[in-house]
Amino acid sequence: MVTGGNRGIGLAIARSFAAAGADVIITHRSGTPPEGLRGVLCDVTETESVDRAFTEAEELLGRPIEVLVANAGITKDTLMMRMSDDDFSSVLETNLTGAFRCARRASKGMMRMRKGRIILISSVVGLYGSPGQTNYAASKSALVGLARSITRELGGRGITANVVAPGFIETEMTAELSDDLRKQYLSGIPAGRFATPEEVAGAVRFLAGPDGGYISGAVIPVDGGLGMGH
Numbered sequence: 001m002v003t004g005g006n007r008g009i010g011l012a013i014a015r016s017f018a019a020a021g022a023d024v025i026i027t028h029r030s031g032t033p034p035e036g037l038r039g040v041l042c043d044v045t046e047t048e049s050v051d052r053a054f055t056e057a058e059e060l061l062g063r064p065i066e067v068l069v070a071n072a073g074i075t076k077d078t079l080m081m082r083m084s085d086d087d088f089s090s091v092l093e094t095n096l097t098g099a100f101r102c103a104r105r106a107s108k109g110m111m112r113m114r115k116g117r118i119i120l121i122s123s124v125v126g127l128y129g130s131p132g133q134t135n136y137a138a139s140k141s142a143l144v145g146l147a148r149s150i151t152r153e154l155g156g157r158g159i160t161a162n163v164v165a166p167g168f169i170e171t172e173m174t175a176e177l178s179d180d181l182r183k184q185y186l187s188g189i190p191a192g193r194f195a196t197p198e199e200v201a202g203a204v205r206f207l208a209g210p211d212g213g214y215i216s217g218a219v220i221p222v223d224g225g226l227g228m229g230h
């Protein structure tokens with residue numbers, strides 16, 4: 001189950017799992033799912049919507065969700081001085097509380113199966129910080145505490161929880177950044193380039209696959225070295 005799997009990084013993750021032969025369900029907020037993928041409607045800011053989406057997904061699959069990729073996320077960038085309470089709380093509500101709601105609901109079935117993988121899509125910004133993104137960075141760094149606490153609660157039940165922290169990835173979200181910010185990021189990336197969504201998908205699939213079974217509570221950067229040391 002990939003939340004926000006209708007576009008961007010989430011879609012690349014979903015397609016990557018599907019290409020590997022997995023039964024993938026994406027969540028989308030409106031319209032129809034992308035071609036070739038099954039989807040359920042879900043707004044991660046509403047508990048009822050999350051619960052309904054998981055129930056529908058489990059019916060479609062005929063079994064509980066084994067791998068959750070909590071990918072849905074938003075930005076509402078502005079300098080802290082100008083940031084409204086709503087700018088701050090709405091980003092937390094989607095990026096952090098939304099991931100919590102999905103992880104909590106997914107864990108029900110995972111506990112019954114005594115296996116599961118929870119992968120939270122954070123950002124290099126969570127630990128690196130970024131001017132104009134106090135709300136976003138706070139939401140993304142909190143995912144580390146979420147994953148590590150899930151690991152301590154559920155690690156003994158065959159469930160892992162990890163964070164993937166992408167750097168600068170070419171998607172609609174980053175297309176909105178100013179040219180100045182793009183240049184600034186590029187100058188700090190040892191790899192000297194931005195990443196593709198597929199490169200994030202590779203790390204997610206590794207954590208979800210057989211080789212990732214003993215990795216939990218980890219933060220896996222996919223950032224070309226941008227945030228290293230943090």
Ligand code: NDP
Pocket residue numbers: 003004005006007008009010028029030042043044045071072073074094098121122123124165166167168169170171172173174
């Ligand atoms: P996009 O803006 O392209 O896609 C965001 C996805 O999240 C969309 O599917 C969107 O649905 C969904 N979404 C937003 N709000 C909600 C909600 N309330 N309920 C359900 N779904 C929701 O973003 P990216 O693909 O770039 O980013 C994906 C994730 O990766 C995010 O968590 C982002 O923070 C993170 N990330 C991105 C980076 C980048 O460089 N792009 C870098 C680091 C992290 P809809 O289509 O309906 O709007």
